[in-house]
Amino acid sequence: MKLDIFEYVYNKGLPDEWRVEECRLSQTNLIVGKNASGKSRILGAIYTLSELLLESESLALQPTSYEWHLLFDIDTPAEKTEYILKIEKGLVIKEKLIIYSERNEPLLDRDESGKGIIFAKEINQDIRFQTDQTALAVAKRRDSIQHPFLENLYQWSNSLRFYQFGTQLGQNSSVQIPYRIELIKNKTDFTKSDFVVSIFVIGEQEIGDRFTQAILSDMTKIGYNLSKIGTKVPSFLINLNIFGANTLINLPQFLYVKEADLTAVTEQSEMSQGMFRALSLLIQINYSLLASKPSCIVIDDIGEGLDYQRSSSIIKILIDKAQTGLVQLIMTTNDEFIMNGVPIEYWSVIERTPGSAKLHNISNSRDKIEEFKFIGLNNFDLFTSEFLLQKEGDEEAA
Amino acid sequence: MTPKKIACFVEGQTEQIFVERLFQEIAGYKKISIETYKFQGGKANRISQSLKSSTIKNAPFFVLLYDCGNDAHVVSDIGKQHQSLTKSGYEKILGIRDLYPIPLGKKEEIETGIRGFLKPLQKIGVPISVTLAVMEIEAWFLAEWNYFTKIDNRLTCDFIRQGCGLDLRITDIEQRAHPSQDLDEIYRLVSRNYDKSEKASQEIINALDYELLYLHLVKSIKQLKKFIDEIDSFLV
Numbered sequence: 001m002k003l004d005i006f007e008y009v010y011n012k013g014l015p016d017e018w019r020v021e022e023c024r025l026s027q028t029n030l031i032v033g034k035n036a037s038g039k040s041r042i043l044g045a046i047y048t049l050s051e052l053l054l055e056s057e058s059l060a061l062q063p064t065s066y067e068w069h070l071l072f073d074i075d076t077p078a079e080k081t082e083y084i085l086k087i088e089k090g091l092v093i094k095e096k097l098i099i100y101s102e103r104n105e106p107l108l109d110r111d112e113s114g115k116g117i118i119f120a121k122e123i124n125q126d127i128r129f130q131t132d133q134t135a136l137a138v139a140k141r142r143d144s145i146q147h148p149f150l151e152n153l154y155q156w157s158n159s160l161r162f163y164q165f166g167t168q169l170g171q172n173s174s175v176q177i178p179y180r181i182e183l184i185k186n187k188t189d190f191t192k193s194d195f196v197v198s199i200f201v202i203g204e205q206e207i208g209d210r211f212t213q214a215i216l217s218d219m220t221k222i223g224y225n226l227s228k229i230g231t232k233v234p235s236f237l238i239n240l241n242i243f244g245a246n247t248l249i250n251l252p253q254f255l256y257v258k259e260a261d262l263t264a265v266t267e268q269s270e271m272s273q274g275m276f277r278a279l280s281l282l283i284q285i286n287y288s289l290l291a292s293k294p295s296c297i298v299i300d301d302i303g304e305g306l307d308y309q310r311s312s313s314i315i316k317i318l319i320d321k322a323q324t325g326l327v328q329l330i331m332t333t334n335d336e337f338i339m340n341g342v343p344i345e346y347w348s349v350i351e352r353t354p355g356s357a358k359l360h361n362i363s364n365s366r367d368k369i370e371e372f373k374f375i376g377l378n379n380f381d382l383f384t385s386e387f388l389l390q391k392e393g394d395e396e397a398a
Numbered sequence: 399m400t401p402k403k404i405a406c407f408v409e410g411q412t413e414q415i416f417v418e419r420l421f422q423e424i425a426g427y428k429k430i431s432i433e434t435y436k437f438q439g440g441k442a443n444r445i446s447q448s449l450k451s452s453t454i455k456n457a458p459f460f461v462l463l464y465d466c467g468n469d470a471h472v473v474s475d476i477g478k479q480h481q482s483l484t485k486s487g488y489e490k491i492l493g494i495r496d497l498y499p500i501p502l503g504k505k506e507e508i509e510t511g512i513r514g515f516l517k518p519l520q521k522i523g524v525p526i527s528v529t530l531a532v533m534e535i536e537a538w539f540l541a542e543w544n545y546f547t548k549i550d551n552r553l554t555c556d557f558i559r560q561g562c563g564l565d566l567r568i569t570d571i572e573q574r575a576h577p578s579q580d581l582d583e584i585y586r587l588v589s590r591n592y593d594k595s596e597k598a599s600q601e602i603i604n605a606l607d608y609e610l611l612y613l614h615l616v617k618s619i620k621q622l623k624k625f626i627d628e629i630d631s632f633l634v
Binding site: 376378381384385387 | 403405433437445446447448460462464479482483486487488
């Protein structure tokens with residue numbers, strides 16, 4: 001499934017109301033905007049929804065309200081899907097799912113009482129249900145025999161990956177490696193960067209050379225010429241000299257790499273922030289692409305902490321991987337070199353007005369984008385000149 | 399019809415206004431579209447502003463006029479935009495910057511430095527030509543001394559010579575150390591001043607005789623000739 005149209009409202013009607021006006025997303029998206037324009041918040045709204053869709057437990061009681069309106073695969077009539085969700089103070093007020101290939105009426109429709117109707121495939125009719133007011137029916141009612149149409153939405157959220165590039169991305173994490181890979185797999189949350197060492201160990205064992213070679217190759221492309229990657233017990237633990245040789249096997253391990261021009265290995269704790277961020281992201285994305293295709297890769301602040309050459313290279317790798325793997329890519333950045341590396345057809349520039357964010361992109365500003373391409377300045381200047389945000393007559397006023 | 403495109407990087411407002419008019423005068427006003435952008439600040443606080451555009455429908459020539467806001471940025475900004483402009487189908491990139499306050503004796507050194515910086519770019523994309531206005535673009539205005547009487551009819555060559563000791567008819571203006579200061583001193587003879595403001599620059603640029611610049615002054619001002627030759631070869 002590809003998320004095509006997204007609309008979101010936070011605390012509707014309240015003084016702190018904030019909305020993302022209906023926006024059209026592409027296969028590859030780079031969201032740019034000034035500081036505090038809502039870039040991360042937009043990604044957060046997508047990620048939060050994906051988390052909720054996986055949650056069959058009750059929602060947490062919060063004094064806030066949220067509304068999402070999503071449309072998937074709108075250019076593929078057989079798969080076009082619409083999902084609406086409203087939550088107020090921890091209660092689901094409205095939830096509606098329409099899959100247009102099945103029928104134009106909702107396959108699931110519930111109200112704030114928790115009562116609703118859902119289509120039952122095997123008996124070929126709508127049935128009434130009542131679910132907990134604090135739970136999402138699409139998650140609670142999953143049943144691949146009676147309601148198989150709920151599975152696609154679940155799969156979309158289950159395979160969405162969200163990375164915050166400006167954070168540690170798991171640099172402080174380590175893992176005890178058991179004899180049986182299943183033991184570590186059961187404990188691993190593949191959506192969380194804190195499990196990056198576990199994800200590497202699982203990828204190395206399940207996928208093998210193809211996985212490690214993909215990481216090494218990608219790291220080399222961005223200027224980290226690595227010849228080897230693996231896990232080891234951190235030297236600082238060994239140096240404590242309080243463990244016998246036999247107990248080392250039970251100690252937690254973390255990542256190391258061998259840089260081609262260095263004689264010694266570089267351990268995870270010694271890696272620069274930029275190097276580890278790139279390594280962690282590439283481990284997680286390569287695993288995700290090789291083990292099971294993700295629906296959507298969401299990356300906040302891509303390029304943060306990388307230099308010019310590495311920013312420019314990593315963005316090329318990500319776009320290539322997403323396009324080859326037919327994975328939707330949604331990223332935000334403030335980085336000049338990332339902006340210059342992403343074709344402006346993939347851009348969405350945020351127009352921030354009090355209480356809302358509107359995205360300007362190829363779907364609603366094609367003429368302006370073509371005009372800018374003709375002028376031929378760096379993409380970064382599309383951002384600094386606010387070219388897409390100018391209204392007719394602005395130039396004369398300037 | 400897709401227009402031929404050229405980009406011209408200038409260091410400030412006076413150059414921007416002058417170059418815009420020069421293109422229009424040489425090409426003909428109906429044959430050239432000009433988009434002007436002004437850039438300020440560094441990476442973290444960069445501001446770019448689209449200034450007035452002179453858009454002519456179906457004009458065969460298009461000029462992107464890029465005001466770097468600072469002479470130190472002309473060459474580096476060309477470097478930053480070179481790949482993008484190459485991709486966008488530009489035929490040529492021009493740059494124009496002052497030498498002042500660097501002494502005239504350093505001109506060769508500066509030119510060598512610029513050539514060295516641009517060499518790798520020249521190999522992979524659209525050709526670049528940077529003109530060093532010696533010492534400032536105001537030198538070219540001094541050379542076209544006829545315009546002074548349009549500003550104030552007292553400002554004849556003799557009056558200027560008597561007031562400032564500068565005989566513009568015989569002076570090699572590329573040897574003047576600080577031409578904008580010369581202009582200011584001339585203006586002060588009639589109780590005015592030259593402050594490089596938009597108004598002051600525009601007044602001069604409206605009064606200049608472009609035919610004189612184009613046909614005659616190029617014979618004596620090497621850098622003006624180099625710049626106009628580049629424009630001429632683009633406009634064929």
